[in-house]
Amino acid sequence: MGRRKKGRDISGWLVVDKPAGLTSTAVVNKVRWALNANKAGHAGTLDPEATGVLAVALGEATKTVPYVTDAMKAYEFTVRLGQATNTDDAEGEVIAQSDTRPTDDQIKTALGGFLGEIMQVPPKFSAVKIDGQRAYKLARDGEDVEIAARPLWIEELLLTDRPDADHAVLEMTCGKGGYVRAIARDLGEALGCHGHVTRLRRVWSGPFDVEDGVTLARIEELARTPELDDLLLPLETGLADLPKVTCTDQGAARLRNGNPGMVIAHDVEYGEECWAAHDGQAIAVGRFKAGELHPSRVFQT
Template sequence: MARRKKGRDLSGWLIVDKPAGLTSATIVNKARWLLDAKKAGHAGTLDPSATGLLVVAFGEATKVLPYVTDALKEYEFTIRWGAATTTDDADGEVTATAPARPDRAAIESALPAFRGDILQVPPAFSAVKVDGERAYALARDGETPELAARPLHVAELELLDCPDADTARLRMICGKGGYVRAIARDLGQVLGCLGHVLTLRRTWSGPFTLARGPVLRWSDDLTREDLEPMLLALEAGLADLPQCRCDPAAAGRLANGNDAAVLSTDADNGEEAWASVAGRPVALGVYKFGMFSPSRVFNLGA
């Protein structure tokens, strides 16, 4: 018989402004411990040196994580020109240097090649698996992992500022699986000056943003009393999905994984959506020809 997980049946979201120096997993585990939650997860890892938006899900909200993880995300970052590093950021060892420095016009002219649907080779120090092992583990052992280029959608990439000859500030909106460090590396190579990420901050991801709503500034001395008022309802993570409104009689059918009639909806035929009864989320699934077909059911209790 499987051992039951200890903790509270807590469901919802915690939006954290992650400081530099902590891993995403450290924050998730500490938040779960503080709130005594049975289950927790996060949408999109931030490197330890990166700061900004970390979306933490608890309980039934973890079922929505794939939608948040797959959504577009915005990053603001600074590239330092003149050096390549092992990690493609300032934490790595310098592997090569170059005297050239690009001007604003050169940077602007290079950016269009990195917009739209591109192919990107992940950094050697990344969580991508190579023959069953993480690339970063191979790189730490002194190996050079051979990583295949992966498709990435870059919706926006713009130059914000050139504070000095050695640095440039940029903003990028991209889809799932994008590495800002790889953008810095590849831009440096194209411009003939080499480059790596100096600072990196995620500002929004899917329906969550640092600019709106309760955002928890993480620190080591937080308590449960600090976290609980910051929790958002499960519905907050569904804001980018269309809603299918069903009558109370449909609740039982949906809870058992069966299709149910839809009273009204914002979804197009065949589109992924979420079903609600009296405004309460019941399931995730697909809307087809007036019916909702559930794929994941929310167990929120009475």
């Protein structure tokens, strides 16, 4: 018999306004402790020095993490022009410098080349796996890391401020898997001056906005209290980007047992992925086929 996990069976989402200096895993562990939850995970890693939206899923909400991870996200970040680092951020060693400084118009023109679907090479100091090992580990060991380019959709990339000749503040909206550090690196190369990230903040991720974020200090202050429970968003929040269908009573009973169940659907195409609700509560996620939902994930509520 498997060992029972310690903690409460509590489900939902907590939007954390992550501080700099902590890994995403450390934040999740702190949230799990504060809520005495038996299961927790996050949707989309932030680098230790990055701040902003880190959506933490508890209990059954962890089954909805892939739908938030796949959603669009927005970032605000500052690029230091004139310097390249081995990590593509301010934590690394400077490996190249330039006295060239682009104008605002030159930056805006270069940003146009990053819109739409691009091919991006992740930073050498990243969690990408190469032959089963993390790229950052290989890079730290001094190995010459070769990482294949991967597609990334960039919806918007804007210059929002130019504090001085050495810095540019940008806003980006992009799809899954984007590395802001790589954007800074590649923009610097495109401008002929090098570049790296000095500040990074995620302002929203799918349905979660930084304005709804709770600071870690507040979480620690409210730890193990009903007041912290009250800050949880429902499991269903993580399904905001999927179409919704409604179960019949019989359909809900069948879906709870992992079987296809009858649903009432509007504007949902055959084979489309969607989620089924009964009395407003999520029952399952699956594919809609001929009046039934064929479940791939079932929520134990």
